[in-house]
Amino acid sequence: MQLRNAIHCLDCLQGLKKIPTGQVDLIVTDPPFNIGYEYDEYDDRRTKADYLAWCERWLGECVRVLSDQGSFYLAIGDEYVAELKIRLDELGLTLRNWIVWHYTFGVNCTKKFNRSHAHILYYVANPEAFTFNADAIRVPSARQTTYADKRANPRGKLPDDTWVLRPQEDDRFFQEDSDTWYVPRVCGTFKERTEHPCQMPQALLERIIRVSSHAGDLVFDPFAGSGTTLAAAKRLARDYLGFELSAEYTRSIQERLERVVPVEEETVKRRSKRDRSVV
Secondary structure, eight states: OOOSSEEEOSOHHHHHTTSOTTOEEEEEEOOOOSSOOBOSSOBOOOOHHHHHHHHHHHHHHHHHHEEEEEEEEEEEOTTTHHHHHHHHHHTTOEEEEEEEEEESSOOOOSSSOOOOEEEEEEEESOTTSOOOOGGGTOBOOHHHHTSOOTTSOTTOBOOOSEEEEOTTSOTTOSOTTOSSOOOOOOOTTSTTOOSOSSOOOHHHHHHHHHHHOOTTOEEEESSOTTSHHHHHHHHTTOEEEEEOSOHHHHHHHHHHHHHOOOHHHHHHHHHHHHHHHHO
C-alpha cells in the first residue's frame, strides 16, 4: 500500500494494520461523533458501548503508528470527549492542550442552548521531544499592540487555546494583528464546501499542520471525510495519507487534491499576477 501522498478507500481499522509502527509524524482527525450524522456508508448511531469499543481499537492503532516524536490532534464533540481523553491518557500519550474551538454559526436549537463549540485534544507521544514550530503561528500580544510594554517579546506570543471562529470576519483568516482564529464553520453556501456532511475549515487544519510538522513530514487522517486534512497538508508541502470508507467521498477527495496548489507555487503565481498588473 502506498503510504505517502495517497488516499485509500478503506475502513480505517483495515488500513491502519497496513501501516508499519512509528511511521506517522502528525495525526489530525475529525472522526464520527456518534450523534446521527447522515453519512453514505457509515452508521453514526451506534450504542455507547459499541462506539467506545470501536474508538479504543482505532485510537490504539493510531498511537502505534505515531512516531516517537509525533503529535495527535483529535476533534470531537461534547458527548464523548471525556471518555476519549481517558483512553488516550491510558494509551500513553501526553496532553499538551485541550482546545475549545468556538464558532458563532452553529446549529439552531429550540430546547437547549445552541451548540457553538467543539473540542480539539492535542497530544504528543513524547513530552520531552516533539515538533512545535512556535514562530510559524506567533501573533502580536496586547503588550505590543495596546500597552507599548517594552517587556513584550518582539516576536509576539502564541495564540490562546480558545479559537474563536466568526463568519463575519475577513475571509483571509489569521490576521497578523490578531490572536484569535477567525475561521467560519464550513456552511452549505461556502465555496470551500464539499458534499461531505461534516467538514472542518481548511484554515484551521493549516495552522495545526504548520505548528506540529515540518515540510516532508507524513500527515495522516484515518477519517479523511471531505479531504481537508490532506488538502491542507499538500498545500503546505507535507506528505499525506488518508483512509475513507466511502467510495464516493474518496473520489471527491482525489479530485480535490488534484486541484490543490502547494503554497510556494501559489506565492509565485500571485507575484506573477501582481507584476503583470503593474505593467
